[in-house]
Amino acid sequence: MDRFEYIEARLFDGENYLKRDKNVKIYDGDDKTQYVDGEVVLTTHRILWGKPGDIPKGLVCLSLHLYYVFCIEEESGGVFGLGGPKRIILHLGPALPGKRPGPAVVSPYHFIKLSFKDGIDQTFYKALNDAVTAKAWERSTPIASPISTRSLTSGNAKPSVAPVNSKLRFGIVGIERSIEEQHRATDESITVAFKDLTKLMEKAKDMVAISKNISTKIRDKQGDISEDDTVRFKSYLMSLGIDDPVTRDTFRSDSEYYLGLAQQISDMMVAVLMDCGGIMSLADVWCRVNRARGLELISPEDLLNACKLLQRIDAPMSLRKFPSGACVLQLNSNRDEEIARTTSDLLEENGSLTPVTLSQIANVSVLLARERLFATERLGLACRDESIEGLAFYPNLFLKETS
């Protein structure tokens, strides 16, 4: 409230009338004031408040410079939430020195409210917002005194320094104002950044469509490019993106979603699994799937749930949990017997194997190498050697030598 000034209702140089509204009450912060049922005039520079009819007559009224306002918000609906917002909250910067006398010398609040009896006129609200962001007072030349020549107040016509002050920043007030401005700038840049991200999300689908397009074009031009190149390029594209990722919101229930997801996982992982020796730890699968999905990422839990359904959709692979608790995705053709046989061949070749050496030879993770050796042992094709050097496996001579 202490930011208001008493002034006769005249426009300054360069100031323009914007909007008016009736039946407006002013609150000092949360407190009611005596200024009720007045008329509000919005100009490019100020908000004027006067008793009905005072402003057009040019009588003394209350004036609030818009440069005090750094934030505007609509107060959410009343106690019962009915009838939409009725009040605009104006957050104000600190009072500047050289201010004309106003209705209050000090105020505990740093905001005022304008209460509109008939609800907020959205055009008024918008105009106010625009006026605050337009900062018309900064564009006017600093030398131009805000005290209009048209203003007839001569006695206490000391020049207001307000518009100049918004440029030159003196003392603590200046620092505070600059901090406020920084806040505003940060806020804006965050908004812009998020806008970009949303746009990127929107574009992602287009990008995938483009990559699909390219691959079809390449297929058409097979004469020019060798078969190998086409295949390779297509495989790049494939590993780059699933063109229509299954997302949760396209399904009504979780179980349907998981089924869809399972189908997609099985489609994309077949080739990958074949490359990797038929078995892959679930953590690796998760990475591959999410890499292919690009932006519509899935959680590890979703993946696990989807993998549990792989059997139900007759996928060529299944989720497998080893006795040690490690989860893997395994091609159905990749049976234990098969693993055990190849592993025991490797054992024969190398004499003995530790999980680490096997992981290097077979190009799988140590965890999987361990599981392979255990599987081989379970089938009696290997035997273990636990020593201070660690766990190693040998061909099962116990059974072989005697048989």
Add this chain to the structure above:
Amino acid sequence: MAEISWPWQYNFPPFFTIQPHTETKAKQLEAWEQLIAEYMKTTKQSTLDIRESQNSPLFSNASINRKLSQESILTILEDMAKTGRAAPVDKSKNVWEVYWHSLDEWGNMVYTWACNNGMNNSVCTLFELREGDNTADEEFHGLDMNVLIKALKTLELKGRCELMEFDDNQGVKFF
């Protein structure tokens, strides 16, 4: 000490880890039991203390740097006990008697010897059986006293002999 013929398993590192695979484990235990019996026979020992034996060459192969753990030794001896080829001496199962022949076999062996040498219905001391010139060629020559007594007791149960106490000596009468 007589030369022990180590089986091939002795130089096979997994031999020193009890295998979890049932079938493999059975083969492994079998090999161990044979080896232990062989070793005890060759060294003419009948008792085995688990706490001490870990360092004996039987359970420790320095050339491949492998040692059989105490638990593993216990596992093997307990398995031997099932077939009557070993028996714990104390309750904590630290000291074991190992029979490279079962007590039954020992008893029969002694009885056969007695029959062949016309000892039926006569008495001989246990000292004679263990140390006597007559038994020098027999396998039970020098057999651990406790084992010998146990063997004779199984024989006694069959009614083939009777153990008897002298002043400070024990004897046996064959029927």
